[in-house]
Each structure stands twice: as structure tokens, then as C-alpha cells.
Amino acid sequence: MRRIxxxxxxxxxxxxxxxxxxxxxxxxxxxxxVISRYAFGAPTMWASDFVSFLLLISVFATAPWLTRDGGHVAVTILPDLLPPIRDAMLMTGYLVAAGVCLWAGWICLGENIHLFERGTSTLTTIRIPKWILSAFITYGFVNTGLYFIRLAFISTPTGTQHD
Known part of the structure; x- marks a missing residue:
């Protein structure tokens, strides 16, 4: 299991x-x-498209690591106020978050397949297959869901993971 x-x-x-x-x-x-536009008076046609694509990639490629390190949003007022059931509440929250992420990943996977089968491309200056971009969304949701499961079952009472 450690190898996995x-x-x-x-x-x-x-x-x-x-x-x-x-x-x-x-x-x-x-x-x-900025340099191209204002220094040379020659704005690019592709910069905005690539920034959009790269922003999507940066968000969904980094989300699982941030979840692993506890960088996700967590409202812990109830667990903090109710120490006797703190661990159970945190575990429940992690499992609900895992379920939501995995469910969203499942929906995204279906959309990835649909986009691939139809050969749908982006409606941008630089056209690329949409499934490539949506695959990052699927990766982000599924992998984040897996980390929430790990947080639920492989945690110490303080909420940090064992190595």
C-alpha cells in the first residue's frame, strides 16, 4: 500500500x-x-488564449497537492467547538468532500469522452481539442477526491497525514 x-x-x-x-x-x-503591444505596436493574437488554457491547467493540476498539504478551504468551527467528536466530524467532512470531488470527476470524464468522440475544438484563435483541457479538470477532481479519502482514513487526531 505504501508503494501505491x-x-x-x-x-x-x-x-x-x-x-x-x-x-x-x-x-x-x-x-x-505587454512589450509586444506597447513597445512594438504589434499585439499577439494568441496570448489571451494561452493564458486561459494555462490558468485552467495551473488550477486543476495543483489542487490535489494543495489538498494533500491541507491547503484546501476548511471551516473547522464546529469540530473546534466540539472536541469529543472532532475526529468524526473531520472524517465525515473529508468523506463528503471526496464524494463531491469524485462525482464531479465522473461527470467530467463522461464529458471528456463525449468531446473526444465528437472531435470538439475550442472556439479560440488557437484551436485545440477541448478534451485535452477538460482532462485536466477530471484529473484535478479525481485526484483531489483521492486525497480527501486519504485525509479521512490516514490521519492523526491533529489532521496531519502519516508518512
Missing amino acids: LRAHDALTWAGFILGATALGAIVAIYAFE
Whole structure:
């Protein structure tokens, strides 16, 4: 089981690096667009499209890693006020979050297949198959759901994961 969890963590770390790289590319593209537009009077046709694509990738590629590290949004006022049932409440919350994420991932997977079968492309200057972008959404939801399951079952009473 540890090998599977390590492989899961390695895949998620790779996604985090991809998302961080996408964020860096957004900064570079915006800088290029500003220089191109205002210094040379030649705005690009593609910068806005790529920034949109890369923003989607950065959000959904990094979400699982942030969940793994506890960077997700958590409102813990009730568990904090009710220490005797704190762990049960947190576990329930993690399982509900996992269910929602996995359900959304399932819906997205169906949409990915539909987009692939129809050959649907983006309606942008630079056209790419939509399934490529929606695959990142599916990855983000499913992988985040898996981390919520891990948080529910492989946690210490303080909510941190065992190694």
C-alpha cells in the first residue's frame, strides 16, 4: 500500500510542478504581450488564449497537492467547538468532500469522452481539442477526491497525514 501511496504522491507532485510551470508561463506570456503591444505596436493574437488554457491547467493540476498539504478551504468551527467528536466530524467532512470531488470527476470524464468522440475544438484563435483541457479538470477532481479519502482514513487526531 505504501508503494501505491508514494506513486500517488509522485504523480501529484508532477502535477504540481506542471501547474507551477503553467503559472510561470502565464507571467512570461503577459510580459511578452505587454512589450509586444506597447513597445512594438504589434499585439499577439494568441496570448489571451494561452493564458486561459494555462490558468485552467495551473488550477486543476495543483489542487490535489494543495489538498494533500491541507491547503484546501476548511471551516473547522464546529469540530473546534466540539472536541469529543472532532475526529468524526473531520472524517465525515473529508468523506463528503471526496464524494463531491469524485462525482464531479465522473461527470467530467463522461464529458471528456463525449468531446473526444465528437472531435470538439475550442472556439479560440488557437484551436485545440477541448478534451485535452477538460482532462485536466477530471484529473484535478479525481485526484483531489483521492486525497480527501486519504485525509479521512490516514490521519492523526491533529489532521496531519502519516508518512
